[in-house]
Amino acid sequence: MLLTREPLDTYRKQVRDFLVLNFYIAETNLLEVDTSLLDQGIIDSTGVLEVIGFIEETFGITVEDSELLPENLDSIERIAQYVIRKKS
């Protein structure tokens, strides 16, 4: 995994790259770090499972059932922050 001074930035970029590559996003330039993925129809029930698979594999953490919340997973920023919290 990449090590930089600013892991948050790296995580944001990794999450964004994953989303752009794996989901249909009409206008990628409108995908901000705080865009709600559910609001924009980027992910749905099945999509969330793919995002979780990506997080677990890429960042080597386990997403607990109780963490399946929009606070942790509904935007690039929230996912990046969640990963930071889990890894600390």
Add this chain to the structure above:
Amino acid sequence: MHGPVPLLHDYLIHSARHLSEKVALVCGKRRVTYGEIEARSNAIAHHLVASGVARGDRVIIFADNTVETVVSFWAVLKANAVVCIVNPLTKRDKLRYLLNDCQPSALITDKHLYPIFKEPAEACPSLRRVIVSGSIDDAELTGLPHAVHWDAAGAAGHDAPPARSCIDIDLAAIVYTSGSTGDPTGVMLTHRNMLAACTSIASYLALREDEVILNVLPLAFDYGLYQMIMAFRTGARLVLERSFAFPAQILGLIADERATGLPGVSTIFSMLSGLKSIKEHDLSSIRYVTNTGAALPVKHIRLLQDLLPAARIYSMYGLTECKRCTFLPPEDIDRKPLSVGIAIPNTEMWIVDEDDRRVGPGVVGQLVIRGATVMRGYWGKPEATARKLRAGPLPGEQVLYTGDYCRIDAEGYLYFIGRSDEIIKSRGEKVAPKEVENVLMDIPGVREAAVIGVPDELLGQAVKAFVVIEQGRTLGEKQLQKECQRRLESFMVPKCIVIVPSLPRTDTAKLNKRALS
């Protein structure tokens, strides 16, 4: 009820009269009473009429499961117009198609969907009004045709809805069926169709006024929409969420709101079965669970019985064209777990062979539905309508040829075999994908399965299966094939099995088999 012959929106009017202060709708942080929904829908209805929306005009609601969507639904009916809710996951091209097909007079939508609806709305000449909720700026709003903000549209106070001019055989709604079988088609439903469906369903679900129904299904999907209508009919409470994407949140909501009813689809039960911590949640308030589409897989029945020992579990089946065909009385679920049950009250059904002759018990053929819930036809598609609606036993009446292969046992219980266009013809034999999927789902460690036919030089079509394995389990293709060989006639055993991380879904969470082929 309003007068001797009710229209669909009398459900709201009646409940608002008797339960004005009761919280009818919980949506995120918002809690809205029957009285408030009545008043707001009156205001929007008057605005629609003043904007030129006339009796029989269509109004498209393109929005999420929100308070505004619920208010708009009733407002459109009160304006004597025809309501059409479009899934917010719809992409721009499909929205353009829907606007062109439906020719709506008004569009009600939300700012966050602006990139999707902007161009299609501009290109739709029938629109006389566009109402946008959310924080849209003035420049964006003025750029749209005949646009007004939601707050402005609903600003005027009105004690009563606009004068009613519809009668109950007028259209109330057009429900577009998901694109899993081709271009979306608008199912035309009259007030009478929908009132008949609600009366029938409410009777067997035994809904009560103290019900708290948790709906995560899109209101654009008739199964989701009817949760809202039924809640309002009963004077119950609807807890409305957008999706089951974040299960921990939904499970928390069940406990917080003391939800009594949980309508689900197979994806939701699959997700529940994948949660290790499911037993830690307080689900004790749930009195009933429903599923529609096909019969619940036996493993999901067992899971629900284990999680919710006191709840009634309803396996149901139907299609938008008649809302619902059958329900399995909860007390029969152990005796006939593979059946989707008996005809709903006030509906009759039978099976015909390829020569349109009725067949006896146990024989597979096409299901025909007769009853007051049968649609008026497909919007603007007379040929498609003529294929589905054909002459019934009484002069002038029409019955629904569902296009679904089913059989009925000697006790009148229906077994769904497959959609006629899904039946696989392999080695000259007919294979029902559902039958193979049932066997795959029964194998421990299998979470989901989908079976399709693929072209094969030797066999005509070959049976191909896509399987999702439960987390932490290891199962190989060969192992699955062996299990199938053990349990299925050889022509039904998948020639090819692919293990995949997830199955593609349509906008309404139904399995999207077209995406697999």
